[in-house]
Amino acid sequence: MHLDHQDGFPERHTYSAADPVRHDGTRRALRIGLGGPVGTGKTATVAALCRALRDELSIAVVTNDIYTREDAEFLRREAVLPTERIAAVETGACPHTAIRDDISANLEAVEDLEETVGPLDLILVESGGDNLTATFSKGLVDAQIFVIDVAGGDDIPRKGGPGVTTADLLVINKTDLAPYVGVDLEGMARDAKAQRGELPVAFTALKQPGGVQPVAEWVRAQLANWTAAQA
Ligand SMILES: Nc1nc2c(ncn2[C@@H]2O[C@H](COP(=O)(O)OP(=O)(O)O)[C@@H](O)[C@H]2O)c(=O)[nH]1
Numbered sequence: 001m002h003l004d005h006q007d008g009f010p011e012r013h014t015y016s017a018a019d020p021v022r023h024d025g026t027r028r029a030l031r032i033g034l035g036g037p038v039g040t041g042k043t044a045t046v047a048a049l050c051r052a053l054r055d056e057l058s059i060a061v062v063t064n065d066i067y068t069r070e071d072a073e074f075l076r077r078e079a080v081l082p083t084e085r086i087a088a089v090e091t092g093a094c095p096h097t098a099i100r101d102d103i104s105a106n107l108e109a110v111e112d113l114e115e116t117v118g119p120l121d122l123i124l125v126e127s128g129g130d131n132l133t134a135t136f137s138k139g140l141v142d143a144q145i146f147v148i149d150v151a152g153g154d155d156i157p158r159k160g161g162p163g164v165t166t167a168d169l170l171v172i173n174k175t176d177l178a179p180y181v182g183v184d185l186e187g188m189a190r191d192a193k194a195q196r197g198e199l200p201v202a203f204t205a206l207k208q209p210g211g212v213q214p215v216a217e218w219v220r221a222q223l224a225n226w227t228a229a230q231a
């Protein structure tokens with residue numbers, strides 16, 4: 001049992017798929033969630049996506065940290081976007097609660113960004129680092145990326161869990177470390193395919209120039225579908 005569930009399970013709210021239009025009837029931004037265990041490279045992916053896409057898209061970011069605002073501060077320091085486009089939610093408990101069960105703080109952050117710096121094309125919502133079970137509510141995001149890394153061991157894709165098996169994109173990051181940790185990337189790719197079927201998998205080395213390209217391409221494709229669907 002999770003320690004933070006000692007007082008019973010958190011209150012559950014039901015959220016249906018988020019409305020694709022704003023109050024004024026215009027198309028709202030596509031919302032993409034990034035989840036995955038601590039330290040796999042979620043913030044690094046957000047930073048690299050902002051750098052790769054900020055000249056072509058209007059972007060904002062929401063970060064979720066348990067007790068701090070460190071990820072947002074990191075992104076501001078790195079100047080991946082103007083400060084006012086980066087919002088932080090302090091979740092205070094299990095990070096997955098804030099992205100799945102009671103998404104109100106995140107929804108508010110997303111809507112505030114749309115109002116203050118919008119119109120936006122894309123909002124990236126980074127979950128606080130969690131375990132393999134964390135998934136986003138459909139009421140908060142339109143699509144989700146699950147980030148794991150090779151340093152966590154090559155058995156992670158085989159072990160499955162909802163993040164690995166159902167995320168719209170699985171990112172397997174830090175391929176540069178594979179030789180040092182004795183990880184077989186082809187085996188990881190086979191295991192991921194067995195768990196995910198036709199759902200896509202991107203191998204990345206974010207420290208390398210252009211390392212985020214496969215993820216950026218996927219985001220562009222999501223946005224093209226999103227725009228076409230709302231046209
Ligand atoms: N070697 C290597 N390190 C990486 C890569 N991507 C991220 N890191 C490092 O891994 C650590 C955790 O990354 P971070 O993005 O903060 O992980 P998060 O907890 O999932 O947000 C940081 O020190 C990053 O610089 C990568 O592709 N290769």
Ligand SMILES: [Mg+2]
Pocket residue numbers: 042043044071126129
């Ligand atoms: Mg992070």
